[in-house]
Amino acid sequence: MAGTVNQTGALLVDGEAPHGPPGRGQSGQRPPGPPLARWLWPPRCLVCRGRGARGLDLCQACADALPWLGAGCIRCAIPLPGATPGPATVCGACLQHPPPLAETHAACLYGAPLDRLLPRFKFHHDLAVGRLLAQLMAHAFASLPDGWPQPAAVLPIPLHPRRLRQRGYDQALELARPLARALQLPLLTGALARARDTAPQSRLQATQRQRNLKDAFRIDQGTALPAHVVLVDDVMTTGATLHAAADALQRAGVARVDAWICARVP
Template sequence: MYRVDGDPHPTGEPASLRRRLGHWLRVDAAHLLWPSRCLACDAPGLDGLDLCAACVAALPWNRRACPRCALPLPAPDVCGGCLREEVVLARRGRVPVLDGVHASFVYAAPLDRLLPRFKFHGDLPAGALLSQLLAETAATRPRPDALVPLPLHRARLRRRGYDQALELARPLARALDLPLCGDLLQRVRATAPQSELSAGARRRNVQGAFAVRTDRPVPAHVVLVDDVMTTGATLRAAATALKRAGVQRVEAWVCARVP
């Protein structure tokens, strides 16, 4: 494991890079026998991390963002879109269903290479790396009662062979010593891929797509785990199902936010 401090201006120089990330705490025998390779460019990796120094320096950290939707901003503040949503909901006597979003990165290089390989092409080592990076940025956040991966519908799970959100959430739960509720939330309706739809169509596409198991106690505070957030329609639909089942606070932790 390594530590990331709060320096928002990485220089990319090896010395400052080590100061920013901290010293590696240990090098296991496997890395001594098989040195790590950078999963983004195939250069020699750093000890304990499957990225090279140059790719680590290029990581697009999302350090200043809207706390409601993780939209990258010049300074941390609630974005205009979320402010407008709050006004509209307040007129209806409602509040946002998703209580906050944390995204480790902006969706840009080298994440825009690693995430599609992990999500669509079975690159599970890339997923393990992304979970490791997500754990570093989420470690100082308020601890939820449980992590809940955003589930795939069983038909898509059969085609893909793995659930990318669950692959992110398992090592994340271990790293942060948090309970994992892998089957609390279920996707009960098959939907079209969100990437093919407009923002309005995305919202309609996932309405009623999720349900919470009634034979399990629901935690008071859960964090949804997923790979990428674009409009947030899927996360909001999942949060709606959780809130209706009795969850009091629902947040989301994602690897990357599309600006």
């Protein structure tokens, strides 16, 4: 029987845990206090510059305003208000056209204050924001109920080498590395790569996004892939990027691909 995501120390990306999303399970353990450096130089809120709370770079008001997802479709994470989270919670679109992702979990909706934080992280090299977003993701995914299957490895959605040289860092890797460490899961880098330097998805319509990513990913033939992996990315809009990556992994023999994302565009 598949295990569940390890919850021991899962909230310890850096300091204490954020407030959890309504209706999610909690680990029930009190995390240790913040490190000495965080005590000597207290965190500042990355949204309003107020004093950080609970060891986070968020003040209490901004932490309370986080748009945790709550109930969503298990296949695409689209919010389903009033639904009960579980393996049978599937939206109509995914019932008619099942995506290649077995499960998709989003920590939050793409709304305030994340709609200010995510662009800073993705386009302006604000790695402090990335650390905070990884904390939120670790907290959300460590709180998945017992019985949810645990992946054997974490794979970040990669950038093309030219885009990586321009940006100087891979935002998905910056999320996946501390997330894998917090949840005690292996991190596979280099197994999945961009085969083509595609146009930015944010500039394209939904149908264009799918065509843009056709055969966009390749698998390193020298990497042994486990049967169950989870893809990590920052934002999911149509899901075209994650679906193209999942298709490539399944063609390479991976039996099950899930996705963990920071924010879902509703």
